Amino acid sequence: xxxxxxxxxxxxxxxxxxxxxxxxxxxxxxxxxxxxxxxxxxxxxxxxxxxxxxxxxxxxxxxxxxxxxxxxxxxxxxxxxxxxxxxxxxxxxxxxxxxxxxxxxxxxxxxxxxxxxxxxxxxxxxxxxxxxxxxxxxxxxx
Numbered sequence: 175x176x177x178x179x180x181x182x183x184x185x186x187x188x189x190x191x192x193x194x195x196x197x198x199x200x201x202x203x204x205x206x207x208x209x210x211x212x213x214x215x216x217x218x219x220x221x222x223x224x225x226x227x228x229x230x231x232x233x234x235x236x237x238x239x240x241x242x243x244x245x246x247x248x249x250x251x252x253x254x255x256x257x258x259x260x261x262x263x264x265x266x267x268x269x270x271x272x273x274x275x276x277x278x279x280x281x282x283x284x285x286x287x288x289x290x291x292x293x294x295x296x297x298x299x300x301x302x303x304x305x306x307x308x309x310x311x312x313x314x315x316x
Contacts (some may be wrong), residue, residue: 180203180205181201184205187205188281189205189206189207190205190206190207190208191203191204191205192205192208192211193203194207195260197267199256200301206233216291217218217295220242227259229259229260229261229311230260230261231260231261231262232255232261232262232263233262233264233265234248234251234252234255234262234263234264234265235265235267235308236248236265236266236267236282237266237267237268237269237272238265238266238272238278238279238282239272240269240276240282243286245282245286248286249286249289249290250309252264252286252290252291252294253293255299256290256293256294256311256313257293258269259312260313261297261310261311261312262310262311262312263308263309263310263311264283264286264308264309264310264311265306265307265308266279266282266283266306266307266308267305268305268306268307269305272307276302276307279300279307280300282305283300283309284300286309286311287309287311290311291304293314294311294312294313294314295311295312295313295314296309296310296311296312297310297311298310
């Protein structure tokens with residue numbers, strides 16, 4: 175259909191002539207209310223953003239000599255963070271000669287992972303980076 179005729183039909187209907195596919199031969203056009211179309215597009219984008227999963231990474235820091243009671247307190251914090259759908263980075267920091275206690279740090283992280291297995295999964299296994307050993311816990315998908 176010629177452009178002039180299509181524009182005339184759109185004018186009669188009180189709508190706009192919108193080019194849908196400019197690369198097609200011949201170009202594809204549609205008669206519609208362009209303002210309403212733009213509004214619906216923004217609404218779709220907002221709805222998609224709303225459904226997107228958002229999370230933060232919270233960090234819990236420990237030392238190799240952290241006592242059992244302190245560890246239980248930290249586990250309570252981890253449980254609270256996981257309940258709020260956040261990921262938790264558990265870090266064991268080694269200072270001075272503590273660097274020789276790497277096995278104790280790994281035991282701590284394994285103990286935390288074992289205790290938290292009911293409500294969290296290990297996303298990243300314990301890994302040594304410089305003087306710190308880190309592990310990442312994430313909420314279990316249900």
